[in-house]
Amino acid sequence: PSPPEGAVAPPGYTFSTDSVVVRRLAAAQASPTSAVSPGSTALPGNAALPGAKPLFAGRYSAYQLPFPVSRAHLERAGLEALPTFVDGAGRLAGGTAGLSVQLSRPERLAEVTRVAGSFGFPAPEKLKYGANLYYLQGNDPWVALEARAALAALPGVSVEVDMVRQHEETYHPLDPLFPRQWHLENRGDRDSVRGVDGRVAEAWDLNFGRQRVVIAVNDDGVAINHKDLYFDILAPLNYPEDWESRVAIGAFGGHGTSVAGVAASNGDNGTGGSGVCPGCRILPNWFGEFGSSGGVTDKDIADGFTRIVDGGAWVINNSWGAAGGDPRFQVSQFGVVVIPQLVKAAFDYAETDGRDGKGTVILFAAGNSNQLMNDYGSYDSVLGVTAVDDQGLKSYYSNYGPKVDIAAPSNGGLNGITTTAAPDGYTNAFGGTSSACPFASGVAGLVLSANPNLTAAEVRDILRASATKIDPVWGEWENGFSPYYGAGLVNAYVAVRMATGCSDPADCQAPSDACGNDCAGEQCAPCRTDANCAAGYRCQALPALGEQVCVAEVGSGSCPAGTDQVGDYCIPQPSTCGVCEAEERCNGRDDDCDGAIDEDADCQTQWCIQDGAGCGDTGQCAGITCSTACSASSPCAENESCDVVKDRYGHSVMSERACNTDLSAGCPAGCQLLASSLPDAELKDFIDCMEDGAAACSAVNACAVKLPVSF
Structure with missing residues (x-):
């Protein structure tokens, strides 16, 4: 629908020309859906939109329209058309009848109340999670849009429309599945690279997690009756009344149940696998509908965070974010999204009011589009988490950029993550930064279990300071920072040691990382960290070898025979390191050292994990x-x-x-x-x-x- 004459889109947005966000009018809630012809989208009431493409549906719905449709046509269908915008990246947003208003000084409130009242708004609601932050709830989103412009003209007043946006899941001991959980302790099974893990099993020798530490899973719900979760789960927040029937048909908790399992499923109970912090408790919060299922406003998101903080969370995991592009093919890069002031204020509330003033730790998945990380994970008081695969390199889909904080294990190589699955089972194929983020959240839980007096800022500092520097060859490290790994791969053992007083990460290393008499490895020598390698060598995971080995820095000379120069390093060939096998196996490697990858008749996997090699001439x-x-x-x-x-x-x-x-x-x-x-x-x-x-x-x-x- 065309906007009314004189309507002005908020800064950073333009009116959409081919899509509309709608909500049902109260009188249409119980109206039957009309019969429609093939190719038409059914709407409540007695109308249809031939050729319309549903984008999401729920409390708010959105459609892509093949031709212009008037607001009156939609009203006859029982729908109210919201002001519908697109941002600079082409993402859809719908303006609601709500406005958030932040004042530079409290004295501005009287003028704001007067101007808002002239548009029919009641008195502003003071929000507890922001300085001089108020919320205006109106009845007409188009009037709210007009009021926004008038209020924005007042000095010292910042005003935003509460938007409906589409979010997506950043989209997958004695416990029998623990041997498959390479992310907790990687022994090199199933063609994974030995030693690529978060040192969690060794951290459990220090603590297993404490029940007082609560990790909130802000997601699509958690199957709270799951046999490996129910023991340490708290009463969920914001759940719909029909959540149990929705779990049963796979329409609720499919993502969040796996996220919860990675962070804190029960451990050492003889069932399933274990979470990173098995002694911690889980607080599920239903975020709302993801993806094509519905829209969630900025205020919904902000209210969710404050609800979780007030519910006693110590850590909040968020394995979701703005939609992105294709991780394998180049698309237009999305710019960094400006975080709405309501959400910023909620983040600040978590930092200042969470845990009786010590702060609640917030972590966000970086995203799965192999492009610049943006939005929520880039905020100063939030940890943005990227993913590392079982080969010891950046997961091919993982986002990256200057605001990345840490990395954690996930899928993308030869093995996925084994964890809980709704309603009461398990999966070996969870992954994405959706899995990396709860891994880091679980480590934050172990850190706070070791020292509950730490502030949120101190926990963030510890997670960064304790991280292991990996992938020196391709990681683009500069001054201790990589755009792909931030400070490095999260190290649970070192982090817990630092939480209890060890100040220098070099003095807090896990027992398995102590080099002992193997501190001077040269070319091809197996390693777990740089400490295993001689001066002039670095420890690098090489999928071609299936190992972490010491590789030489080029220095002022040239690379010797049997190695290839990559950047500033000499990378040994498999035959140079003597890792050739008698037969080729289906693992994306040149196992038999004949120069071809997975070439046997039974081995056409199409992997090219080995630095792009393996695709042939075509x-x-x-x-x-x-x-x-x-x-x-x-x-x-x-x-x-x-x-x-x-x-x-x-x-x-x-x-x-x-x-x-x-x-x-x-x-x-x-x-x-x-x-x-x-x-x-x-x-x-x-x-x-x-x-x-x-x-x-x-x-x-x-x-x-x-x-x-x-x-």
């Missing part, structure tokens, strides 16, 4: 999997696009293009189609490649070549 490595190379003279098939590829670090070269078929986007529908249309015999190779469902989710890109269909 392929390009996109992220960590091969795609068919393309150009203007060699176009892609129908329904494919010839796009610039990105490597795992987000780098791209305009001349390196490949055919882009996003397998993951259609996974649910695609799986249903395959299961219903292909005989079991034709699915066998794919099922075997996916290890009967036990493989990491990222393996689907590689295993898809086993299907007797073309994508």
